[in-house]
Amino acid sequence: MKKIVVIMAVLFLFACSSKQTMPDYNKLTRLNFHYTSEKVKMINDVEPLKGVFSEIKWQEGMPKMARKPDVTAVLFIMNDETKTERLYTYEILYNDGGTATVIDEENSLIGSLAKNPTIQLKSAFSCENGCTDAP
Numbered sequence: 001m002k003k004i005v006v007i008m009a010v011l012f013l014f015a016c017s018s019k020q021t022m023p024d025y026n027k028l029t030r031l032n033f034h035y036t037s038e039k040v041k042m043i044n045d046v047e048p049l050k051g052v053f054s055e056i057k058w059q060e061g062m063p064k065m066a067r068k069p070d071v072t073a074v075l076f077i078m079n080d081e082t083k084t085e086r087l088y089t090y091e092i093l094y095n096d097g098g099t100a101t102v103i104d105e106e107n108s109l110i111g112s113l114a115k116n117p118t119i120q121l122k123s124a125f126s127c128e129n130g131c132t133d134a135p
Contacts, residue, residue: 023077023088025053032134033073033125040134043124052120056102056111063110069103070094071125094118 028050034040043049053075069091076085090111091103100118102111113121123129 025050027078030076041131042134052117055117058111
């Protein structure tokens with residue numbers, strides 16, 4: 001009986017300490033976003049953005065934000081097992097030098113995005129390839 005309790009305790013500790021896996025951005029189905037003072041917009045053609053979000057270099061820890069995010073984005077990512085979408089909310093701050101900082105508050109992660117992917121992200125958020133008002 002003690003062995004069973006010890007084994008269950010070890011399994012529980014292992015499950016609790018395992019790191020959060022990042023979403024599979026290839027399963028991104030749509031993206032909603034908004035600038036601080038604007039209506040929520042929706043990007044349906046997310047193919048170009050799948051690679052952009054995969055470029056984020058994540059690390060644990062939450063910074064104290066000195067300013068509000070430039071953009072808040074909600075990513076809808078399909079879960080193959082349940083056939084439902086899981087939502088990930090990222091706050092994006094554009095930095096001097098053309099890079100971006102991405103905050104994932106839910107998982108206490110901060111990410112950095114290089115200059116070229118940031119340019120692609122800004123282009124998508126400018127609705128150059130078309131956006132609609134989110135439902």
